[in-house]
Amino acid sequence: MRHFLRLVFAVGLAATLASTCALAQSWPSKPIRLIVPFSAGGANDLMARAAAEGAAKALGQPVLVENKPGGSTTLGADLVARSAPDGYTFLISAASVISNSMIKKTMPYKDTDLVPVAMIGLAPSVVLVPANAPYNTLKEFIAASQKGQGFHWATAGTGSTPHFVAGVLQTRYGAKLDIVPYKSGAESITAVLSSQVEATSEASIVVLPFLRSGKLKALADTWTTRISAYPELSTASEQGFDELRIAHWAGIHAPQGTPDAILDKMSAAVDSAMKTPAIAERLKGLGIEPIGGSRASFVKFVSEERARLGAVVKATGMKDE
Numbered sequence: 001m002r003h004f005l006r007l008v009f010a011v012g013l014a015a016t017l018a019s020t021c022a023l024a025q026s027w028p029s030k031p032i033r034l035i036v037p038f039s040a041g042g043a044n045d046l047m048a049r050a051a052a053e054g055a056a057k058a059l060g061q062p063v064l065v066e067n068k069p070g071g072s073t074t075l076g077a078d079l080v081a082r083s084a085p086d087g088y089t090f091l092i093s094a095a096s097v098i099s100n101s102m103i104k105k106t107m108p109y110k111d112t113d114l115v116p117v118a119m120i121g122l123a124p125s126v127v128l129v130p131a132n133a134p135y136n137t138l139k140e141f142i143a144a145s146q147k148g149q150g151f152h153w154a155t156a157g158t159g160s161t162p163h164f165v166a167g168v169l170q171t172r173y174g175a176k177l178d179i180v181p182y183k184s185g186a187e188s189i190t191a192v193l194s195s196q197v198e199a200t201s202e203a204s205i206v207v208l209p210f211l212r213s214g215k216l217k218a219l220a221d222t223w224t225t226r227i228s229a230y231p232e233l234s235t236a237s238e239q240g241f242d243e244l245r246i247a248h249w250a251g252i253h254a255p256q257g258t259p260d261a262i263l264d265k266m267s268a269a270v271d272s273a274m275k276t277p278a279i280a281e282r283l284k285g286l287g288i289e290p291i292g293g294s295r296a297s298f299v300k301f302v303s304e305e306r307a308r309l310g311a312v313v314k315a316t317g318m319k320d321e
Contacts (some may be wrong), residue, residue, distance in 0.1 A: 027087045027262050031062040034252070036092045037076025039069045043123040043203045043288060047250035048092040050283055050290075051120045054273020055266070065092075072096050072159060072320070074108055077253075081109035085257035090117065090266065093253040095246075096159060098306050102313045103159045103320045114253040117263050118270035119298040121283060121290040122249035123203035124223035125161050126233070128216050130195055138220050138239050141199065142175045150176030151198035154188035157181050158320045162188060164312050165201040165222055165246045171315040172243045192216060203248040204230065204287035223247045228284040245308065249291075251298055267295040 034052055038044045045067065052063040068076035073096045080091035091097070091114060101107050127138065135141045145151040155163040158181060169175035180197055182188045188200040189207070193215060204227045210216040211230065220236040221227055222244050236244035252270060254263060273279055274292030283290045312318070 025261075027259075027265065028059050028061040030088065031064055032059070032087070033089045034063060034065050034092050035076045035080050035089065036065055036067045037069060037073035037094070037097075038067065040067050043205045043248050044092060044094050044250045046205065046286065047120045047123075047283070047288060050279050051092075051118075051250075051252070051270050051273050054276050054279050055269040058269035058272045059265070072100060072104075072157070074100055074104070077114065078108040080253065080255060081113035083255050085255040085259075087254070087258055087262035087266070089255065091253040092120075093251045095161060095164070095249060095305065095309065097253065098302060099159055099164075099309045099313065102310055103318050105320070113256050115256055115258065115263070116298045116302045117252040117254050117295060118267040119291045119293050119301060120250045120252065120270060121274060121288050121292075122223065122247040123205045123288045124221045124225075124227055124235075125165055125201045125246050125248060126204055126207045126211075126221055126227075127165065127199065127201045127219040127236075128189070128192055128207060128210075129199045129219060130192060131214055131217050133198070133217055136217070136219065138169075138173075138236060138241055138244075141219055142169065142173055145176045145198075146174065150178055152180050152196070153177040154180050154182055154191045154197045154200035156185045156188055156202075157183065159318065160185075161203070161246055161248050162201045163318065164309060165244065167312040167316040167318060168244050168246065171312070173241060189216070201246075205248075208287045220244070223289075225289070227287055228289060229287045249305075251302070263295055267298070 034048050036045050036048045048065050052065050056063040077097055083089035101111050135144050153166045166177050170177055185202045191197045192200050211218050218233050221233050222236050271292035274290040280290045
């Protein structure tokens with residue numbers, strides 16, 4: 001009887017593997033959906049559309065972008081987590097996909113329901129102050145914040161990228177900041193422009209027009225490299241703030257169970273897209289750095305991002321009330 005059961009199991013396993021292999025070999029045979037958990041027009045959406053354009057050429061099938069904003073990205077992420085793992089529905093992921101489970105009381109899906117596939121690119125976050133602010137570096141800004149009642153810092157809500165930037169400045173470097181949550185990055189920038197708050201941070205793609213027109217002042221780029229479209233701005237690391245490493249990034253995640261062969265094909269297609277000169281230069285001109293790379297490199301990035309953001313959440317007690 002045991003021998004018979006083992007035989008049945010082996011036959012079933014072989015059939016499953018054969019079916020999975022056949023699926024991977026024929027993939028893609030129809031249009032692919034990229035679910036963007038943000039509204040159209042932002043950094044995440046623009047990176048998604050660039051990746052879709054290049055991946056479609058590499059894969060020989062249309063790659064369609066669908067915006068599903070809501071719930072701090074949980075609406076779109078849950079849709080993908082519940083989708084069939086057949087390689088036709090992917091999530092355009094962001095830092096909030098990593099951090100939501102750390103700060104939210106309840107989640108509609110588990111982190112393990114989504115697996116990393118590919119890195120698209122990133123828009124460094126830029127620390128912003130009013131154009132007439134008397135400080136020009138992060139060191140001067142932090143020192144000024146430590147006097148009196150401190151500074152008001154605008155965020156795009158709990159767990160947003162500006163919130164994490166502020167968290168690092170507070171817990172690692174002693175900045176005295178009072179967090180003021182707004183509904184969006186656009187509202188935060190308006191608050192700085194009108195001097196309702198002393199500072200915020202926002203994606204390079206959003207802030208470059210304000211910097212070039214002289215309406216706002218930038219103190220630092222919070223990623224590891226200078227912004228290609230605005231190289232005159234130094235990084236936080238160059239200013240001695242090595243632990244301030246935050247960016248508005250976009251990657252691709254897939255439903256758990258999607259065959260590895262499909263994930264590898266999708267990763268290679270996105271990497272090819274980010275290395276296409278026309279696409280890469282277009283993104284750089286907007287303030288976005290194309291990244292690409294292997295699936296393994298994105299898995300490593302997500303793991304490091306989870307550890308880095310998790311440490312900030314723990315240090316600040318960040319919670320979505």
